[in-house]
Amino acid sequence: MKIAELIGQTTLPDRALLVLLLAVTGVSMALVPLMLPHGGQIRIEVKNKLLYKLPLTEDKAITIDGLTVEIKGGKVRVAESGCPGRICVKQGWIDSGAIICLPKRVVITVEGTSSKPNKGVDATT
Amino acid sequence: MNGKSSKLLAAAAIVFVLTIVFMLVSGVSPHIYKKSEIVMDTVVTLTVVADSEKKANEAIEAAFKELRRLDRLLSFSDAGSDVSAINKNAGQAAIKVSTDTYELAKKAVEVSELTGGAFDPAIGPAAVLWDFKNKKRPTGSELKKTLPLLNYTHIVFNGNDTSIMLKDKGMLLDLGGIAKGYAADRTVDLLRGAGIKAGIAAMAGDIRVWGTRPDGSPWRVGIRAPRGSTPEDLIAVLSLKDMAVSTSGDYERFFIEDGIRYHHILNPATGQPAGDFQSVTVVNPQGVMTDALSTAVFVMGREKALAFIEKTSLMAFLVFSDGTTFTSANLRGLLENR
Numbered sequence: 494m495k496i497a498e499l500i501g502q503t504t505l506p507d508r509a510l511l512v513l514l515l516a517v518t519g520v521s522m523a524l525v526p527l528m529l530p531h532g533g534q535i536r537i538e539v540k541n542k543l544l545y546k547l548p549l550t551e552d553k554a555i556t557i558d559g560l561t562v563e564i565k566g567g568k569v570r571v572a573e574s575g576c577p578g579r580i581c582v583k584q585g586w587i588d589s590g591a592i593i594c595l596p597k598r599v600v601i602t603v604e605g606t607s608s609k610p611n612k613g614v615d616a617t618t
Numbered sequence: 619m620n621g622k623s624s625k626l627l628a629a630a631a632i633v634f635v636l637t638i639v640f641m642l643v644s645g646v647s648p649h650i651y652k653k654s655e656i657v658m659d660t661v662v663t664l665t666v667v668a669d670s671e672k673k674a675n676e677a678i679e680a681a682f683k684e685l686r687r688l689d690r691l692l693s694f695s696d697a698g699s700d701v702s703a704i705n706k707n708a709g710q711a712a713i714k715v716s717t718d719t720y721e722l723a724k725k726a727v728e729v730s731e732l733t734g735g736a737f738d739p740a741i742g743p744a745a746v747l748w749d750f751k752n753k754k755r756p757t758g759s760e761l762k763k764t765l766p767l768l769n770y771t772h773i774v775f776n777g778n779d780t781s782i783m784l785k786d787k788g789m790l791l792d793l794g795g796i797a798k799g800y801a802a803d804r805t806v807d808l809l810r811g812a813g814i815k816a817g818i819a820a821m822a823g824d825i826r827v828w829g830t831r832p833d834g835s836p837w838r839v840g841i842r843a844p845r846g847s848t849p850e851d852l853i854a855v856l857s858l859k860d861m862a863v864s865t866s867g868d869y870e871r872f873f874i875e876d877g878i879r880y881h882h883i884l885n886p887a888t889g890q891p892a893g894d895f896q897s898v899t900v901v902n903p904q905g906v907m908t909d910a911l912s913t914a915v916f917v918m919g920r921e922k923a924l925a926f927i928e929k930t931s932l933m934a935f936l937v938f939s940d941g942t943t944f945t946s947a948n949l950r951g952l953l954e955n956r
Binding site for chain 2: 514517539540541572577580583584590591593595599600602613614615616617
């Protein structure tokens with residue numbers, strides 16, 4: 494039986510109830526994710542002191558102790574570090590997790606986004 | 619209302635109820651929370667599975683506080699630490715230390731005995747001669763002078779007052795090769811005590827996991843590819859539950875001079891960087907063991923290492939200098955090569 498025929502056989506209260514149920518379902522699907530913790534904040538800590546809390550949505554570049562942190566298009570990276578290994582620069586753009594510069598003791602954490610495992614792993618030894 | 623339309627309504631009602639149940643379950647089901655800080659001169663990342671952000675943050679903060687306390691006791695460089703007090707009084711006096719320092723130093727000497735001195739917490743005098751940051755290495759005669767001081771049997775323990783004394787002047791206790799594994803163990807104890815049922819305590823490459831991921835699957839721990847272009851390049855992945863893992867690698871602190879790689883894993887018998895391996899990964903229930911044993915196995919060199927792994931049924935993954943690998947039989951089921 495076609496959906497149109499099925500709907501044709503329903504009464505007005507049936508239809509009203511159907512529309513109401515579908516509406517509540519749709520609204521909850523839209524609203525619940527918004528109520529859960531969600532993305533977009535960057536924490537920058539230097540020597541374990543919180544220096545900046547910045548929105549991930551706002552493009553920006555800041556320099557801390559020779560370290561250039563760039564936020565663009567919902568991602569963050571260290572564009573330049575000035576330290577020998579440049580491990581933080583090589584890490585590139587991230588939209589979850591953290592970038593850490595050990596020599597300068599800088600920790601850049603993306604907060605609020607769900608934790609996405611790096612290459613399918615939870616930690617690296 | 620006729621039968622067909624009631625079926626349609628029933629279907630809509632089921633979809634509605636299932637959607638709400640799904641939303642509720644996903645809203646309160648455990649989530650993974652992570653935080654990184656720099657403690658013990660390294661990057662420490664704590665991952666916990668909790669049903670609320672508040673609970674996760676409180677537990678994580680308490681754990682970092684404990685780690686900072688341990689760092690103040692065990693640090694080789696901090697002038698106020700127990701270890702510094704022992705070193706300043708080498709050849710002179712026994713120093714009463716905290717239970718943590720005492721127990722850890724005892725454990726370090728136990729591992730030294732177990733490994734025939736391949737791991738030696740008295741490595742300090744040789745370690746301070748190497749400057750990997752400024753690419754400076756000691757001369758042969760400088761190293762030779764320190765060799766008699768690299769002797770764990772001259773660390774004297776007194777259990778009555780938890781004091782430690784180094785017998786000879788110039789000896790230096792360095793718990794750096796075991797402290798991070800110990801810290802991982804203490805962190806897991808603390809977080810478990812706080813009601814956190816699963817997570818990961820990662821002191822850089824010294825990692826202990828407990829429980830499982832929220833979906834019940836084991837935690838996945840990547841082993842870094844020693845010659846990878848970035849630290850994210852992996853050579854293998856381990857699936858672990860309630861286990862610790864440590865890797866000692868020649869890529870952590872090193873410099874290359876005249877084509878020779880000089881790295882920080884020193885052989886206590888020579889004071890020189892140990893050969894044969896690019897990295898050694900060890901898996902064991904205790905972090906304190908994996909941390910020290912990964913160094914010890916690295917120092918042993920190929921033949922002795924393979925014999926030790928066999929004899930002690932150690933779970934180990936080795937990457938030799940030529941890039942070839944060895945996986946102990948008891949680790950094969952937990953490891954997938956990349």
